Amino acid sequence: MKEGIILKGYSGFYYVKWNNIIYECSLRGKNRLKKIRFLPGDFVEFESLPNEKGVIDELLPRRNELIRPPIANVDQVIIVTSLINPDLWLIDRLTVLALWNDVQPIICFNKCDQVNDDIISDLLSIYQKTQFPLVVTSAKKRIGIEELKKILENRISVFAGPSGVGKSSIINAIEPGFQLKTGEISEKLKRGKHTTRHVELLPLSSGGLVADTPGFSSLVLPPDIVREDLPFLFPEFEDFRRECKFSTCLHKSEPQCSVRQAVSEEKISKSRYDNYLSFLEEVIKQERSF
Numbered sequence: 001m002k003e004g005i006i007l008k009g010y011s012g013f014y015y016v017k018w019n020n021i022i023y024e025c026s027l028r029g030k031n032r033l034k035k036i037r038f039l040p041g042d043f044v045e046f047e048s049l050p051n052e053k054g055v056i057d058e059l060l061p062r063r064n065e066l067i068r069p070p071i072a073n074v075d076q077v078i079i080v081t082s083l084i085n086p087d088l089w090l091i092d093r094l095t096v097l098a099l100w101n102d103v104q105p106i107i108c109f110n111k112c113d114q115v116n117d118d119i120i121s122d123l124l125s126i127y128q129k130t131q132f133p134l135v136v137t138s139a140k141k142r143i144g145i146e147e148l149k150k151i152l153e154n155r156i157s158v159f160a161g162p163s164g165v166g167k168s169s170i171i172n173a174i175e176p177g178f179q180l181k182t183g184e185i186s187e188k189l190k191r192g193k194h195t196t197r198h199v200e201l202l203p204l205s206s207g208g209l210v211a212d213t214p215g216f217s218s219l220v221l222p223p224d225i226v227r228e229d230l231p232f233l234f235p236e237f238e239d240f241r242r243e244c245k246f247s248t249c250l251h252k253s254e255p256q257c258s259v260r261q262a263v264s265e266e267k268i269s270k271s272r273y274d275n276y277l278s279f280l281e282e283v284i285k286q287e288r289s290f
Contacts (some may be wrong), residue, residue, distance in 0.1 A: 001045045001046065001047060001057060001058075002018050002045070002046055002047075002048055002054075003018070003043060003044070003045055003046075003060070004016040004017055004018035004023065004043070004044060004046060005017050005018075005041065005042070005043050005044075005073075005201070005209070006038055006039065006040050006041065006042045006043075006044060006201075007022065007040060007200060007201040007202070007203075007209075008040055008198065008199070008200040008201065009038060009039070009040065010198070012026065012027075013025065013026060014026075014027070014038055014044075014056060016044060016046055016054060016056070017201075017203065018046075018048075020203075021052060022052065023046065023048060023052050023053060023054040024052060024053055024054070025044075025046050025053070025054035025055060025056045026054075026055055026056070027055070027056050028055050028056060028057050031056060031057075031059070036059055038056065038059060039065065039070050039071055039072040039199075040070075040071045040072070040199050040200065040201045040211065041071045041072040041073040041074060041156055041201060041209075041211075042059055042060070042062065042072045042073065043059075043060040043073065044056050044057075044058060044059055044060060045057045045058040045060065063102070064101050064102050064103060065101070066097075066101055066103070066158065067222075068219060069158060069160070069199045069211065070199060071158060071199050071201075071211055073156055074101070074103050074156050074157070074158050075103070075104065075155040075156045075157060076103060076104040076105070076106055076151070076155055076156075076157050076158075077094065077098045077103050077104070077105050077106065077157070077158045077159075077160050078106050078108050078148070078151075078152075078157055078158065078159045078160070078210075079091055079094045079095065079098075079105055079106065079107050079108065079160055079161055080108045080110055080159055080160070080161035080165045080166065080167045080170065081107070081108070081109060081110065081161055081162075081165055082109075082110055082111045082164070082165040082166065083109050083110065083111050083112055083114065083115045083119060083120060083123065083136075084111055084114055084115060086109070086123060087162060088126070088271050088272075088275065089275055089278070090161070090162060091107060091127075092272060092275040092276075092279075093219055093221075093275075093279070094160055094161075094219070095107075095130070095132065095233075096221070096230075096233045096234075096279060097219060097221070097222070099233045099235075100222060100225060100229075100233060103158075104133070105132050106132065106133045106134075106135065106151060107127055107132055107133070107134050107135070108134075108135050108136075108137055108144075108148065108170070109123060109124075109134070109135070109136045109137065110137045110138065110139060110165055110166045110170060111138060111139075111140075111165075111166060112136045112137060112138045112141075112143055112144070113138040113140060113141045113143065114138075120136060124136070125269075126269040126271060126272065127269075129236040129267070129268060129269060129272075130234075130235055130236050130272070131235055131236070132235075133151065135147050135148050135151065137170060139166050139169035139170045139172075139173045140169070142173055145170070145173045145174055148170065148174060149174050149206065152174065152204060152206060152208045152210060153204075153206040153207065153208050154206065154207045154208050155208045155209075156201070156208070156209050156211075157208060157209070157210045157211070158210075158211045159171060159210060159211065171202070171210055174204070174210075175204055175205060199211050221279060221282055221283060221286070223286055225283055225286075226283065226287060227250055227280060227283050227284055227287065228248065228250075229283075230250075230276065230279060230280055230283055231249075231250065231251060231259070231276075234272065234276055236268050236269075236272070237251065237259050237268065237276075240258040240259045240261070240262040240267070240268070241258065241259055242258075243258035244256065244257050244258045244259065245257070250280060251273075251276070252277065252280060259273075260273075
């Protein structure tokens with residue numbers, strides 16, 4: 001048996017990478033009977049057959065699993081936003097989902113060549129308080145590309161964000177000749193060169209794997225998040241949360257709330273706090289619906 005990682009599933013076949021070889025694998029009968037779901041990023045044991053074919057025998061334990069996009073064992077989510085009209089609500093939504101799934105969020109502000117330095121500085125000041133890794137890029141001018149390339153080394157990374165912010169352009173800038181490689185892999189996986197309808201892990205020369213995922217504009221918060229969990233998904237709250245009068249403080253309207261005080265003193269970003277309140281109301285409504 002060999003141990004490899006699934007890059008993509010397509011029409012009942014799974015394309016498993018092992019030592020820079022991609023095997024087209026089917027499932028052993030027991031896996032079909034059990035209706036086990038195999039995802040890109042899953043590590044599997046498989047039997048190799050001639051002509052780079054194979055049969056998947058076992059699904060190895062997952063470290064985590066994302067629902068949208070459907071992918072397993074992710075180390076980090078690169079949240080890409082354009083510096084032109086950035087969607088802070090979506091950024092904050094994605095950071096919450098990443099942390100909830102034990103994935104490191106990294107925020108990438110793209111198209112820096114199209115805005116002035118004041119806009120960049122204002123956005124960085126909002127998110128520096130979160131201690132999330134931040135990178136400013138221009139795929140067109142190759143600004144920040146080497147920094148982002150180092151972040152991706154030997155990691156399984158998901159690129160997420162709305163359509164049109166430059167996710168695919170950044171990925172192609174990171175890997176020289178990547179469009180050609182994407183085309184070659186797409187030929188084997190029977191996928192069109194210019195579509196991103198399915199999740200597909202693509203190997204980088206650094207040894208990492210990246211997924212370019214479909215664009216989206218909103219995400220539903222997981223139903224298992226409860227109101228008491230949400231403050232812990234805003235890391236800049238932590239130091240202040242400990243000083244609140246009540247240990248169960250939700251930082252909404254409770255008296256002697258140190259988090260609200262920190263917002264008023266601009267120690268916590270008001271936009272982040274406002275989005276927190278919006279998410280809190282959503283979580284409370286979800287709780288009431290069950």
